[in-house]
Amino acid sequence: MRTNYRVNSGVRFRMFTDDQLEELFLGVLHVLENTGLEVHHEESRQILKEAGAWVDGLRVRLPSWLVKESLRKAPRSFTLYARDGNRDHNIQIGPGRAHFGPGPTCPNFIDVETLERRPYVKDDVSKVATVVDALPNIDFCESLGSVDDVHADLSALYEFAEMFPNTSKPIVAWSFDKYDSEGIHKIAVAEAGGQEAFEQRPNYVHYCEPLSPLVSTFEALDKLVFAARKRIPLVFTPCPIAGGTAPVTAAGIITQGAAESWMGLTIAQQIQPGLPFIMGGVFSVMDMNSMILAYGAPELPLMMAGLTELAHYAGLPLWQTGGCTDSKTFDEQAMIEGSMSVFFSALTGGDLCHDVGYTESAMTGSVFQLAAMDEAIGYARRITRGIEVNEDTLATEVINNVGPNGHYLREPHTRRYYKNEFWYPNLCDRRNFEEWDMMGRKSMKDRTVARVRDILASHEPSPLKEGTAEVIEEVLEEAEDRVQQDWWQDREIAD
Numbered sequence: 001m002r003t004n005y006r007v008n009s010g011v012r013f014r015m016f017t018d019d020q021l022e023e024l025f026l027g028v029l030h031v032l033e034n035t036g037l038e039v040h041h042e043e044s045r046q047i048l049k050e051a052g053a054w055v056d057g058l059r060v061r062l063p064s065w066l067v068k069e070s071l072r073k074a075p076r077s078f079t080l081y082a083r084d085g086n087r088d089h090n091i092q093i094g095p096g097r098a099h100f101g102p103g104p105t106c107p108n109f110i111d112v113e114t115l116e117r118r119p120y121v122k123d124d125v126s127k128v129a130t131v132v133d134a135l136p137n138i139d140f141c142e143s144l145g146s147v148d149d150v151h152a153d154l155s156a157l158y159e160f161a162e163m164f165p166n167t168s169k170p171i172v173a174w175s176f177d178k179y180d181s182e183g184i185h186k187i188a189v190a191e192a193g194g195q196e197a198f199e200q201r202p203n204y205v206h207y208c209e210p211l212s213p214l215v216s217t218f219e220a221l222d223k224l225v226f227a228a229r230k231r232i233p234l235v236f237t238p239c240p241i242a243g244g245t246a247p248v249t250a251a252g253i254i255t256q257g258a259a260e261s262w263m264g265l266t267i268a269q270q271i272q273p274g275l276p277f278i279m280g281g282v283f284s285v286m287d288m289n290s291m292i293l294a295y296g297a298p299e300l301p302l303m304m305a306g307l308t309e310l311a312h313y314a315g316l317p318l319w320q321t322g323g324c325t326d327s328k329t330f331d332e333q334a335m336i337e338g339s340m341s342v343f344f345s346a347l348t349g350g351d352l353c354h355d356v357g358y359t360e361s362a363m364t365g366s367v368f369q370l371a372a373m374d375e376a377i378g379y380a381r382r383i384t385r386g387i388e389v390n391e392d393t394l395a396t397e398v399i400n401n402v403g404p405n406g407h408y409l410r411e412p413h414t415r416r417y418y419k420n421e422f423w424y425p426n427l428c429d430r431r432n433f434e435e436w437d438m439m440g441r442k443s444m445k446d447r448t449v450a451r452v453r454d455i456l457a458s459h460e461p462s463p464l465k466e467g468t469a470e471v472i473e474e475v476l477e478e479a480e481d482r483v484q485q486d487w488w489q490d491r492e493i494a495d
Contacts, residue, residue, distance in 0.1 A: 010096070010386035013347035015305055021313040024255060028310075029064040031259040036061035037214045041221035044267050051270050060263070067262055070269040076315050078276045080140070080170040080233065081201040083191050084462040089169045091139055091352075093276070093317050098346045098384075100323065100377050101140035102128065103355035104159070104174050104207070106365035109145050110330070112452060117328075117364055120145030124365075125159050127456055129166035131367045134459040137377040140170045140205075144357050144365030151483045154476075160184045160204075161472045164191070168462045172235065172354065174207040177219060179482065181206065181226045183475040190471040191464060199231045205278070205352075206232045210260050212240035221267065228268045233276035235352070236264035237319045241293050242303070244286035250299065254306050257281050258314075265316070278352060279311050280319025282362075292361045296326035296337030301344035308348040320350025323373035324358035330368050330445055334359060338369060339376040346380035371455075372448050375427045382423035393417075427451060 016024070039045050039060045054061040082089035091099050109120040112127060125143050132141040141163050147155040156175045163171055164187055175181045184204070192198035206227040208220045220236070227234045238260040240246030246253040261279035268275050283303035287294045294300065304321050311318040322341035327333040338356075345353040355362065356377075357370030387393075398413045408414045427447050429436060436442075442450075 011347065011384045012096075012349065013305060013344065014309070015302075015348075016309050018313075021310060024251065024258075024306075024310050025314060027251075027255045028258045028262060029067055031214075031255060032062040032067055032262060033064055034061065035214065035259075037216055037260065037263050039216045039221065039263070040218045041216065041225075043225060044216070044221045047267060047270050051266070053266075062263065062266055067266055070262070070266040071314050071316065073269040073273045074265060074277045074316055075274060076317065078233065079201075080205060081203050082168045082170065083164070083188075083203040083464075084168040086168055086462070089139075091170055093278075093351050095312065096349050097351065098320070098349050098353060098381075099139035099351065100342065100345070100353045100356050100373075101138055101169075101172065102132065102142045102144045102357040102365070102370055103324075103362070104142045104144070104156075104172075105146040106144055106358065106362060107146055107148070108360070108364040110359070110364060110366040110368060112367065112456065115330075115368075115449070117360075119148040120365065121149045122147045122158055122162060125162035126166045128365070128367055128370075129163040130459055130461060131370060131452060131455050133167035133169060133461045134455040135371060135374040137374045137381065138169075138356065138370065140172055140352065141167045142172050142174075142354060144367065144370065151480070153483050153486075154180075154479050156180050157183050157476065157479050161187065161476055164188075164472065165464050165469065166461050170202075171204040172207050172352070173204050174209075175223060178222050178226045179479070181223050183479055185226075185230055185232065186475055187468065187472055191468045193465075195230070202231075202233050202276075204232070205235055207235045207237070208264065210236065210238050210264060212238045212245040212260060213256060214260060216260070216263050220264070224264055224268055225271060228271035228275055231272060231275065233278070234264075234268055235278045235280065235319050236261055236268070237279065237281040239282045239293075242283070242285040242299065243288065244293075246283075248285075250303050250306060253283055253303060254310060257283055257307065258310055278317045278319050280307065280321075280352075282321045282355065283307055284321075292326070294326055295321075295324040295355070295358055295361050296333070296341075298340070300324075301341040304341075304350065305344050305348045308345075308350050312349070317351035320345045320348075320353035321355050322350070322353045323356030323369070323376070324362065325369065326359075326361045328360050328364075330359075330366065330372070330448070334369055335372060335376075335444070338373050339379075342373055342376050343380045343383075346377070346384045367452050368445075368448050371452050372427065372444070375425060378423060378425075 038058045049055045077094035080091040143159040242253045284300040322345040325334040325337040
């Protein structure tokens with residue numbers, strides 16, 4: 001027996017000292033207490049006022065004790081469940097675990113057949129969900145786009161309705177308003193077997209986004225209030241841009257963005273104490289040459305790593321960002337930028353890392369980038385798994401048995417470990433030149449395109465439960481009727 005023996009369970013990145021984290025934490029509390037935010041939601045302002053906040057018109061300031069109380073109520077660990085009960089597709093949110101998935105709302109898409117950029121349409125949603133369902137290192141699903149060929153107010157609802165049957169992995173859903181939210185939740189509850197069953201095994205997360213700098217919009221909070229009352233796990237995540245809608249310094253954008261998230265946290269925990277709440281965002285820089293939000297900048301993984309450490313210091317999981325690129329095509333730039341950001345997310349343990357598959361600075365979604373990043377995530381996960389040191393892995397007896405000038409191919413020790421000790425690629429090629437030449441000299445791009453097309457031709461997601469498909473049709477019909485009625489009402493007012 002060995003005592004006082006410490007084991008390093010994996011490779012992790014640490015950027016801030018505890019003193020720096022404490023300084024950042026106090027900075028966020030200072031902003032919330034002294035500057036405050038504009039809260040454009042009357043019910044939320046009333047909830048905060050009754051809880052002890054200072055409300056002056058739209059401006060709301062939160063005393064530090066109220067924020068700390070909200071942080072204590074929110075759980076650090078919880079589970080998101082696969083809709084079909086497949087435990088391999090459950091997501092265990094907790095310390096040391098990083099999970100990956102695509103993002104939503106890109107207006108464009110790389111066509112699977114022509115490889116050309118075009119508007120994102122409804123038929124693309126099922127393709128994305130099927131690819132997500134098949135890729136082993138992609139853990140949750142978003143649509144990689146915003147549907148262009150349905151009524152603009154219904155694109156989010158159609159995305160969820162198309163994703164849900166085509167993957168059993170947990171979905172992160174966004175919506176325009178509470179009507180979308182209600183339709184999405186009706187579908188999820190039908191599959192779960194009722195509201196109580198959903199609360200015990202939630203199969204999706206609700207995404208809300210406030211506005212930087214320091215504005216909690218009506219739409220974001222209306223959806224937050226809905227999610228809190230229905231006990232739906234919640235992502236509340238700003239998208240500040242350093243030098244534009246946030247301070248130019250990394251410490252400054254982290255401080256402001258956390259304050260924007262924690263206003264939502266405080267409201268949610270007042271409505272539903274213990275509600276799973278994920279803070280985070282897309283934190284990057286405004287490129288002063290192109291004036292874009294740079295998705296491939298090194299500052300993005302750096303800022304996201306810093307925010308991750310602050311979130312974990314405060315006891316919250318984080319909505320990370322990675323696997324994305326500013327490149328307009330599937331090229332070396334896309335591989336470098338996407339791989340570096342997912343590696344940083346894995347190193348810092350970003351709980352849910354989204355936007356995997358974003359290209360062109362979030363203007364275009366690509367399942368090819370998504371599939372390539374699945375490979376990069378597997379690579380990163382092998383590194384972060386680290387090296388296990390024990391009596392058997394030290395292999396001293398095996399080394400002694402083989403001795404000088406021997407080999408280990410026939411050793412039981414080799415057969416016992418090689419499948420799990422080594423990482424084996426799906427897309428990267430390790431064959432010698434002659435074999436590669438004989439197989440057609442295919443590039444990484446060629447192999448990625450082939451894999452995506454093979455998944456779409458052969459992968460079969462698990463079916464929905466009986467009755468859920470009918471609920472989906474009912475929800476979409478009700479939504480179509482609603483937007484038509486709104487259209488006629490608007491026309492009558494205009495006339």
